[in-house]
Amino acid sequence: MRAAFIEQLGGPEVIRVGEQAIPKPRANEVLVQVQAAAVDNVDTYVRSGAFQTKLIFPFVIGRDAVGTVTEVGSNVTNFQPGMLVWTNSMGYDGRNGTTAEYITVPVKRLFKVPTGVDPIQLVAAVHAGATAAILLQDVLQIKKGQQLLVEGGAGHVGRKLVALGHAMGALVQTTSATNDFDYLKKIGSHRTYDYHLAITESTVKQFDAIVDTSGKVDLQDNLAALNLNGQVALIAAPANDQFQFDVRQFYMNMKQIKGFVISHATVAQLQQAASLLNEQFAQGKLLDDQVKLLPLDQAAQAHQLVASGQAKRQKIVIKIY
Template identity: 40%
Template sequence: MRAAYVEQLGPPEAIRYGELAAPVPGPDEVLVDVGATTVNPVDVFVRSGVFRTPLEFPFVIGRDLVGTVASAGGGFAVGDAVWCNSLGHGGRQGAAAEQAAVPVDRLYPLPPGVPPEVAVAVVHPAAAAYLALFTHGGLCSGETVLAGGAAGNVGAALVVLAVRAGARVIATASAGDHDYCRELGASEVVDYRDPELTRRLAELAPDGVDLHVDTSGHNDLASAVALLAHRGRIVLMAGAQDEPVLPVGPLYMKDASVRGFAISHATTGELASAATTLNDLFSRDLLRPRAMETLPLSAAAEVHRRMERGELHGRRVVLRTGC
């Protein structure tokens, strides 16, 4: 089979595209013919070595796939449309190949009528948003959520999921993205470049924010804690090399909490819970990428370069096999 892979950790130039032996599924795995995959920031972290995880070389890169079952197993029949968003780490080979052996407990059915390119573009950021809001953030109906960077891939999913759960969402985004955030369901949107950002947010949430989730990777914990309601929560889900100062006194006086979250550590049960919600939203056509580009799988190295240079800006690049 053809695959995008690395033989050692390194820069995007380490990625090769060529022939590898096809995977042989184990007793708890299903062989999938991959139709499409994509590139996430975490894929860059794994390939470069920023995120350390067990790997076996040659290592097929990539987390996410949409495809069809090639060999029946685990309740799946040949030809079933399926998806996965947790390959490519923890000793598992990745998704950027014509075939992948996927553990049964990490494989989910794709609802009828959902375009594969649309699904593969959103399953990772939307699952991250779900886990941040509910598994780690404990979001309840009627609470107020601050979604930082709400026009991005994860941020947009945060807004959609929180609104569907009955929360009020205050979003931050650049001025040109305010209408988009409102279309997603945000009640109020504030320009994150506003020099009076913290004051304006505090005015919009005079009783405080119950859940603060910032997707930008720049975690201003002093401002975040100041905005929290009594027993408010901050979920950190970006900023692998960020080292903000934690205002301990105000945090404990509010009975508040800060919790780190990396989707790579999610359990199969947590991922399955997210998948159930994502499939429901897929069926209702409520999860879609804002901007999408389709390229052949052979372009994987170039897409990694573009992501590291910061050129994608919310655009999702789908890599198709067989092109």
């Protein structure tokens, strides 16, 4: 089979496309013929070594995929050949990746594609969607009626946070460029703010939870905008990797700072997120990413586009067949 793989860490130039053996599913695994694999920022971090994780070389790149079941392991009963399925947690922690004609996936990391859902749009949505779902359901445990601020609401993860937060009954507000206001209101933001303005200038101090998707908002501004017992979730860092905040104001108001990366999500968290995502996908929701399709031979170019920031408005997906 053909696959995109690396034999050492490095830049996009270390990615090769060539022949690899078709893997054989173990007892609790499923062999999937891959239709498409998404490219996420974290894929570039794994390939470069910026995100340190166990890799076995040659290492097939990628973590998200959609495809068709072709063979199941001896212990697998809930998947059969011909089923359309997806996964979003391969390609790290010792697991080979997804950018290949065939992959084996542990059954606990594999999910069915809801009937009638476009598989390309689905695979484009699952990484950001699962990140948002775990943040809202498990990390922040958002409740109906709570005030949620999503900073960078028009980004890949931001859009999923807005839509899912709204679906969960939160009162969602967003920061973004002004030309994104109409779209964000359409998917669930009931108030929008220009991200160029400091949060203390543009918002009322009323939030139960704030998610900073950009790393460009001063942490003290976010903490000052929280209610008693409020939470700030960080999924990005400032360019200088430093924040300062008023410690007394922080602990006397019982506030919390939480960091999250989906690479450390548990299997239970991923499964819970997949259940929520599939509910939304079945209703035609979360499937509005602008997708740029590239062939397998351009896997290195796909990584270059993502790493350089040229794909901020698009989701790069590698089409396998």
